[in-house]
Amino acid sequence: GQNIDQPTEMTATEGAIVQINCTYQTSGFNGLFWYQQHAGEAPTFLSYNVLDGLEEKGRFSSFLSRSKGYSYLLLKELQMKDSASYLCAVIDSNYQLIWGAGTKLIIKP
Amino acid sequence: IAGITQAPTSQILAAGRRMTLRCTQDMRHNAMYWYRQDLGLGLRLIHYSNTAGTTGKGEVPDGYSVSRANTDDFPLTLASAVPSQTSVYFCASSEHGTGASGELFFGEGSRLTVL
Numbered sequence: 001g002q003n004i005d006q007p008t009e010m011t012a013t014e015g016a017i018v019q020i021n022c023t024y025q026t027s028g029f030n031g032l033f034w035y036q037q038h039a040g041e042a043p044t045f046l047s048y049n050v051l052d053g054l055e056e057k058g059r060f061s062s063f064l065s066r067s068k069g070y071s072y073l074l075l076k077e078l079q080m081k082d083s084a085s086y087l088c089a090v091i092d093s094n095y096q097l098i099w100g101a102g103t104k105l106i107i108k109p
Numbered sequence: 110i111a112g113i114t115q116a117p118t119s120q121i122l123a124a125g126r127r128m129t130l131r132c133t134q135d136m137r138h139n140a141m142y143w144y145r146q147d148l149g150l151g152l153r154l155i156h157y158s159n160t161a162g163t164t165g166k167g168e169v170p171d172g173y174s175v176s177r178a179n180t181d182d183f184p185l186t187l188a189s190a191v192p193s194q195t196s197v198y199f200c201a202s203s204e205h206g207t208g209a210s211g212e213l214f215f216g217e218g219s220r221l222t223v224l
Binding site: 004033035041042043044045048087089096097098099100101102 | 149150151152153154199212213214215216217218
């Protein structure tokens with residue numbers, strides 16, 4: 001079966017750095033997304049990786065290793081507004097989008 | 110800029126009743142999707158449409174139907190609601206259909222409770 005694993009919940013301190021991991025076992029791979037979802041709101045796009053390596057976008061970076069079936073989202077200079085769930089999603093060989101359950105990130109002052 | 114509009118925002122429904130969740134987008138995107146989101150589970154695709162006039166089944170299509178008469182509208186119908194359909198429903202769109210790497214744009218969600 002297809003599976004995407006993320007930690008259920010993480011806690012970090014304002015101003016710090018946090019890394020949210022995502023491992024996947026899917027039938028093929030055609031890209032990986034990260035989305036942010038604040039409580040009670042819609043998911044919004046953060047990043048897309050299809051090749052190995054690090055993609056940097058401001059305070060957020062996303063890394064992909066296809067050989068390891070692994071990605072992480074790195075958030076720097078954490079702000080209280082970064083408290084949200086972070087969803088990892090993989091495009092499989094049938095071009096279907098498979099979603100992880102999300103990681104709830106709690107930022108403490 | 111509206112993006113994707115869903116209605117209703119929230120609804121309580123008696124089991125056995127018929128319900129249609131509305132979704133309209135103004136971005137002229139080709140593809141539209143309906144997901145449900147339940148606590149502890151990832152987003153699960155119910156139905157999708159890669160272009161007006163076509164629809165396809167997702168991971169959890171049973172008990173739901175959709176239509177795509179035009180580019181902008183993609184309603185989701187529950188013919189006879191059951192309590193297990195209690196969930197938050199998200200409509201989404203993308204410029205291109207499945208097979209493309211484009212990001213999804215989501216509506217604000219419709220919270221449905223079936224009693």
